[in-house]
Amino acid sequence: MALPRRHAIRFVGLVILLFFTAFFFVPIIWLLLAPTKTDGQLLTESPFAFGSLSTLAHTFHRIVTYSGDSLLIWLKNSAIYSFGGTAVAILAAIPAGYGLALTEFIGRRTLLGITLVVMIMPATALVLPLFLEMNAIGLVGTIWSLILPFGFFPFGVYLAYIYFSSTIPKDLLAAARIDGAKEWGVFRYIAVPLARPIIGLVGFFAFVASWNNFFLPFVMTYDNSQYPLQIGLQQLIGSTASFNPANYSAGSSVVVLHRPDLAMAVIIAIAPVVIVFLFAQRTLVKGMLAGATKG
Amino acid sequence: MSVPSVPAVPGVRTRARRGSRAAGRREQPPAGVSRTAGYFFVALYVVLLLALGIAPVVYAIYLALSSSGGFGANFSDAFNDYRFLPAFEHVLEFIALWLVSQTILVVALVLMLHSLARRVGAVFRFLFYIPGALAGAASVIVWLFMLDPTASPFAFILHWLGYAQFDNTIAPGNLPAIFAIMAFWTGAGGWIVVMYGALNNIPHELLEAAEIDGSNAFQTAFRIKLPLIRKWVVYMLVLAFAGGTQLFVEPTVLGSAALGVGISKYWSPNQLGWFLASQYDEFNEAAAISIVLLAFGLIVAAILVWRGRLFEVE
Numbered sequence: 153m154a155l156p157r158r159h160a161i162r163f164v165g166l167v168i169l170l171f172f173t174a175f176f177f178v179p180i181i182w183l184l185l186a187p188t189k190t191d192g193q194l195l196t197e198s199p200f201a202f203g204s205l206s207t208l209a210h211t212f213h214r215i216v217t218y219s220g221d222s223l224l225i226w227l228k229n230s231a232i233y234s235f236g237g238t239a240v241a242i243l244a245a246i247p248a249g250y251g252l253a254l255t256e257f258i259g260r261r262t263l264l265g266i267t268l269v270v271m272i273m274p275a276t277a278l279v280l281p282l283f284l285e286m287n288a289i290g291l292v293g294t295i296w297s298l299i300l301p302f303g304f305f306p307f308g309v310y311l312a313y314i315y316f317s318s319t320i321p322k323d324l325l326a327a328a329r330i331d332g333a334k335e336w337g338v339f340r341y342i343a344v345p346l347a348r349p350i351i352g353l354v355g356f357f358a359f360v361a362s363w364n365n366f367f368l369p370f371v372m373t374y375d376n377s378q379y380p381l382q383i384g385l386q387q388l389i390g391s392t393a394s395f396n397p398a399n400y401s402a403g404s405s406v407v408v409l410h411r412p413d414l415a416m417a418v419i420i421a422i423a424p425v426v427i428v429f430l431f432a433q434r435t436l437v438k439g440m441l442a443g444a445t446k447g
Numbered sequence: 448m449s450v451p452s453v454p455a456v457p458g459v460r461t462r463a464r465r466g467s468r469a470a471g472r473r474e475q476p477p478a479g480v481s482r483t484a485g486y487f488f489v490a491l492y493v494v495l496l497l498a499l500g501i502a503p504v505v506y507a508i509y510l511a512l513s514s515s516g517g518f519g520a521n522f523s524d525a526f527n528d529y530r531f532l533p534a535f536e537h538v539l540e541f542i543a544l545w546l547v548s549q550t551i552l553v554v555a556l557v558l559m560l561h562s563l564a565r566r567v568g569a570v571f572r573f574l575f576y577i578p579g580a581l582a583g584a585a586s587v588i589v590w591l592f593m594l595d596p597t598a599s600p601f602a603f604i605l606h607w608l609g610y611a612q613f614d615n616t617i618a619p620g621n622l623p624a625i626f627a628i629m630a631f632w633t634g635a636g637g638w639i640v641v642m643y644g645a646l647n648n649i650p651h652e653l654l655e656a657a658e659i660d661g662s663n664a665f666q667t668a669f670r671i672k673l674p675l676i677r678k679w680v681v682y683m684l685v686l687a688f689a690g691g692t693q694l695f696v697e698p699t700v701l702g703s704a705a706l707g708v709g710i711s712k713y714w715s716p717n718q719l720g721w722f723l724a725s726q727y728d729e730f731n732e733a734a735a736i737s738i739v740l741l742a743f744g745l746i747v748a749a750i751l752v753w754r755g756r757l758f759e760v761e
Binding site: 165168169172173175176177178179180181182183186194195199200240243244245247248250251252255256257260263265266267268269270271272273274276277278279280281282283284285287288300301303304306309335336339360364365366367370371382383385386387389390392394395396411414415418421422425426429 | 482483484485486487488489491492493495496498499500502503504506507510552555556559560562571574575577578580581582583584585588589590591592593595597598599600601602613632635636686689690692693695696699700703704717720721724725730733734736737740741743744745747748749751752
């Protein structure tokens with residue numbers, strides 16, 4: 153009797169797993185296939201049918217040239233904000249992690265404690281206060297109102313701290329110091345060359361966090377020429393006929409977007425993160441485990 | 448930012464503990480270390496921390512407390528605002544739905560995946576994790592499509608539930624559940640990866656011993672595996688609670704798909720704060736709301752750091 157019961161349990165388990173696989177993955181498949189179809193085909197054909205390559209090319213062209221190449225402007229803005237923020241984050245976090253892990257100064261433990269608290273706090277909690285501050289000093293609407301907050305990345309400091317305190321052999325540093333190397337020289341010629349994986353890891357997380365941020369650019373940017381992609385996507389919903397039919401009365405001259413166009417825009421918006429993720433995966437895992445294997 | 452997607456790395460924290468404990472033994476700085484060099488290394492970070500972490504909070508507190516109506520007037524204005532309580536009710540309903548379902552489902556899925564062959568489990572984990580790449584507006588848009596009964600691959604479920612049109616699906620009463628689904632879709636995979644990693648730290652001997660002692664798969668799951676990931680479940684709950692109170696992206700982006708739906712511009716507290724600041728220049732009241740929300744985040748973070756023992760850094 154025991155055997156059939158065991159099979160039944162396995163079967164139920166399998167059904168549950170397949171259900172959740174569908175839940176997590178079907179939206180992605182649908183999204184990837186949507187731009188190959190016309191809006192009409194989306195309604196009539198199977199959700200998993202492939203349309204045609206020519207439709208895909210047409211959809212791509214429509215969305216990229218929409219409203220004076222808006223998408224390309226947003227893409228460029230996203231790149232400026234994210235790369236700028238990531239650069240600041242790396243410049244600040246790598247030395248800070250080194251300083252916290254391998255040097256001694258008054259206030260070191262306090263700084264570490266504050267870093268942990270700020271790190272687990274939801275980043276969104278600071279957005280309104282940041283807006284009020286930037287507004288008071290007149291930086292709202294400039295790239296600094298985004299690049300500087302993106303560059304403030306306590307999680308990166310924590311990662312670097314863990315990395316330096318667990319991977320750099322203390323004897324190596326001690327030897328260098330005894331040889332008379334100044335602390336900066338130790339950092340520059342010993343720590344930094346050993347820190348490549350953690351620089352990549354901090355860079356990756358800072359980049360993804362900046363690229364995907366919505367709330368901060370939502371309050372800090374004024375118009376189309378400043379929007380990053382996340383805000384641009386929201387603008388596109390307003391121009392999508394099926395989500396806002398009232399905006400488009402018959403005979404209106406406004407160029408109307410359709411669902412496949414919007415899906416294409418989403419794919420373009422997430423592509424950089426997915427590409428970085430897929431290519432960097434090995435390095436990332438290495439970096440994540442770096443703190444674990446030695447110590 | 449969206450509802451907190453899981454940092455993909457918390458695994459680092461537990462694992463790293465071994466290493467950092469070793470570091471903790473170092474009471475005295477090693478010979479030859481300058482006592483001032485440390486300031487130089489942390490300088491840029493400290494400047495950013497002061498200017499973009501501490502200063503905005505101090506300024507917001509100052510704004511929230513300064514008022515012609517006397518001490519605390521901005522807070523009482525905020526609390527008495529007719530939009531304030533509904534906004535908090537909305538996010539609390541969302542959080543309740545999200546936390547309960549996410550806790551049960553993530554734990555169940557992790558335990559199931561862990562009982563599968565390693566390679567098979569890895570494929571599922573990867574599939575569950577992918578939606579995490581679609582944070583923010585992108586995932587909301589994907590779900591706008593999924594909730595549209597005319598085009599969704601899940602249309603049969605929506606029709607079965609009696610929704611024929613997009614605006615039926617996103618009726619006001621459904622919104623907390625819809626946001627919970629979105630948050631689960633993007634965030635659950637990350638937690639599954641993290642907890643699976645935690646389960647892999649269980650020594651093989653322990654599981655073998657349990658099996659030899661006649662423990663079946665369920666008993667092993669509930670008596671051995673579950674207690675070992677309990678810490679992560681608590682961590683997930685607390686982070687999700689703090690993050691959930693900050694809800695902003697989902698209602699804002701959904702609100703752009705107007706279609707005559709009753710989602711207001713102040714559905715969540717953060718939206719209300721922004722609405723007051725941007726529409727009425729009510730900076731003081733907006734600051735008061737942001738301080739209330741910030742307090743949630745700070746208290747939760749502080750509890751985790753000092754009591755949670757997840758971050759035994761030194």
